[in-house]
Amino acid sequence: MEKKYVDYGSCAAGKPGTTKEITGARFNLSPMSDDFERIILNAIKQVDLSKVWAETDHISTVYRGREEAVFDALKAAYLLAYEKGTHMTLEATISKGCPGDRDSDYTLEFENPRINQKDTQAIDFPVIGKYALYPMGSDNYMATIAEVVNEGIDRGVVTGSGHYGTNLGGNVQDLFDYLEYVSHTVGKTVSHYIIQFTLHCNVPEGEIK
Amino acid sequence: MEKKYVDYGSCAAGKPGTTKEITGARFNLSPMSDDFERIILNAIKQVDLSKVWAETDHISTVYRGREEAVFDALKAAYLLAYEKGTHMTLEATISKGCPGDRDSDYTLEFENPRINQKDTQAIDFPVIGKYALYPMGSDNYMATIAEVVNEGIDRGVVTGSGHYGTNLGGNVQDLFDYLEYVSHTVGKTVSHYIIQFTLHCNVPEGEIK
Numbered sequence: 153m154e155k156k157y158v159d160y161g162s163c164a165a166g167k168p169g170t171t172k173e174i175t176g177a178r179f180n181l182s183p184m185s186d187d188f189e190r191i192i193l194n195a196i197k198q199v200d201l202s203k204v205w206a207e208t209d210h211i212s213t214v215y216r217g218r219e220e221a222v223f224d225a226l227k228a229a230y231l232l233a234y235e236k237g238t239h240m241t242l243e244a245t246i247s248k249g250c251p252g253d254r255d256s257d258y259t260l261e262f263e264n265p266r267i268n269q270k271d272t273q274a275i276d277f278p279v280i281g282k283y284a285l286y287p288m289g290s291d292n293y294m295a296t297i298a299e300v301v302n303e304g305i306d307r308g309v310v311t312g313s314g315h316y317g318t319n320l321g322g323n324v325q326d327l328f329d330y331l332e333y334v335s336h337t338v339g340k341t342v343s344h345y346i347i348q349f350t351l352h353c354n355v356p357e358g359e360i361k
Numbered sequence: 362m363e364k365k366y367v368d369y370g371s372c373a374a375g376k377p378g379t380t381k382e383i384t385g386a387r388f389n390l391s392p393m394s395d396d397f398e399r400i401i402l403n404a405i406k407q408v409d410l411s412k413v414w415a416e417t418d419h420i421s422t423v424y425r426g427r428e429e430a431v432f433d434a435l436k437a438a439y440l441l442a443y444e445k446g447t448h449m450t451l452e453a454t455i456s457k458g459c460p461g462d463r464d465s466d467y468t469l470e471f472e473n474p475r476i477n478q479k480d481t482q483a484i485d486f487p488v489i490g491k492y493a494l495y496p497m498g499s500d501n502y503m504a505t506i507a508e509v510v511n512e513g514i515d516r517g518v519v520t521g522s523g524h525y526g527t528n529l530g531g532n533v534q535d536l537f538d539y540l541e542y543v544s545h546t547v548g549k550t551v552s553h554y555i556i557q558f559t560l561h562c563n564v565p566e567g568e569i570k
Contacts, residue, residue: 178525182391
């Protein structure tokens, strides 16, 4: 069988592969329950996907479209999967401007991008987690990271710095507002960036020994 | 209360914040089982941590040290948490050379870094997943990514490219060998890089509707 090698030869930093303003999210829900399959699939099915391009396979789910629409759908997937008492982790990659991206697999609806807001605005619960921001192709990336981390400290949702990430804590609605702010702020000055974050709800209490 | 803002002002691309060759991993195990707490804590406790610096809190676990020792401990955490039939996700960030890093919180033992190998070498199982590589502070990052992806195609562990990541599949031992190869190869030429990966075992079969 012939091997299909990749070649990103025409890609260059600062030149997004797509000419559109496509933001993407690739994520996993991990409900730590024997009933995980029902919880995941029920949530994924409930999300209104009319404002994003979406694909779910056995590895993860991808949403692509306008920034507001992608965050709206991603938040909906997590909030609609929430069950009282069930420990659940959301791991998500937000990405924009990748030189290897293409003008395909997207929806850019300009009307009412936050289509899931009405179904999710009343759902709120405490979470803890972490995120890391990777501004690509830039030498001055630490200053960009410091700016948005400090905004998180002002908002009270950044709870500390750990190795390889910044710690998050607060209500899930505030956390999603903050993460969307990070994406939006960085996107104004950085051509290609990635935000990697993890949120945990219903975290078991007590000391870890 | 006074807010403790961050300031990465003296950090610069290409100048790792630590003078040592410290590789780090920050990770989460998510066994999708009612018994998740026992599975996670039992595994974490079984890992021999004498060759890495380690810290577990409610958000994640961090290992820091020599590259071989960190990969050895990380692989052990996942393999020792494996239970037949239990769907489980490992999400991990591998990082090296961060300008914001410090010469603290590490162990650099030079004897026998793969201390867990004897307990994990007989454990193997199929996994699927994805990874992304972020070479920081470099304009030519897509070429670096292409090189290691193509090696994964040769090894048969890279199964395709998706949005925002490269798909992985194969036996878990081969996958860890490959991910360590990626880290080692990129580390030879890139001062600061991150590898973000996700592995799933015991994935439910059948179509996703």
